[in-house]
Amino acid sequence: MKMKSMYKDRIDTRKDFSAENCFKSNWTQRVETSVRNVLKIVNFSLPEGIIVEYGVGYSINLEKIKADYYPEKDILGFDIKNFSGRPWVKDLDVRNICSYKEFKKPIALAINELPNWHESYITKQAGYDHAMNNLVVGGIYIEARQINPEFYDYPRHVYENDTLKKIYVQSGHIGFIKIKD
Numbered sequence: 001m002k003m004k005s006m007y008k009d010r011i012d013t014r015k016d017f018s019a020e021n022c023f024k025s026n027w028t029q030r031v032e033t034s035v036r037n038v039l040k041i042v043n044f045s046l047p048e049g050i051i052v053e054y055g056v057g058y059s060i061n062l063e064k065i066k067a068d069y070y071p072e073k074d075i076l077g078f079d080i081k082n083f084s085g086r087p088w089v090k091d092l093d094v095r096n097i098c099s100y101k102e103f104k105k106p107i108a109l110a111i112n113e114l115p116n117w118h119e120s121y122i123t124k125q126a127g128y129d130h131a132m133n134n135l136v137v138g139g140i141y142i143e144a145r146q147i148n149p150e151f152y153d154y155p156r157h158v159y160e161n162d163t164l165k166k167i168y169v170q171s172g173h174i175g176f177i178k179i180k181d
């Protein structure tokens with residue numbers, strides 16, 4: 001019998017499945033709503049730094065957020081493929097992101113839209129690590145979360161973290177503000 005690899009993430013079996021699904025459903029709109037809701041909580045005040053989305057798919061939400069609130073900020077998106085063809089989207093496997101020095105920049109807002117922890121742990125962690133290593137104090141981290149309560153506070157190291165303060169919990173997304181380095 002073939003053993004299933006313990007370290008396989010969702011992307012290893014279905015290359016563009018989740019991006020396509022999100023595009024066809026209303027998920028992209030829900031992401032935009034969550035991001036706007038979190039920003040409202042902090043009165044749209046963000047520190048210096050860029051805006052990043054890991055797992056941007058077909059979405060161009062970052063362009064709208066930039067145009068509406070932060071015209072001066074640069075935006076950067078990552079996905080396995082540049083589905084939208086936008087120049088600010090980089091096609092790479094985020095599991096290798098730490099080997100790219102050019103992406104080591106202060107981040108004001110990070111959105112981790114990579115698949116859920118329980119099905120893509122290494123991928124989700126890579127986005128989380130990049131965000132944590134570059135997010136400045138006062139910056140915001142928003143994460144797509146499994147709606148099922150069974151997974152809602154998993155994994156603990158994201159929830160019980162003295163550098164992040166939880167400011168938003170809704171079905172689908174959680175949001176934090178970075179309170180110290």
Ligand SMILES: C[S@@+](CC[C@H](N)C(=O)[O-])C[C@H]1O[C@@H](n2cnc3c(N)ncnc32)[C@H](O)[C@@H]1O
Binds near residue numbers: 057113144
């Ligand atoms: C939930 S979907 C993104 C939805 C999108 N943010 C939206 O608003 O429509 C997850 C995305 O993560 C991407 N992804 C999954 N694993 C990845 C990896 N290891 N490296 C880069 N992108 C990955 C998928 O291609 C997919 O586009």
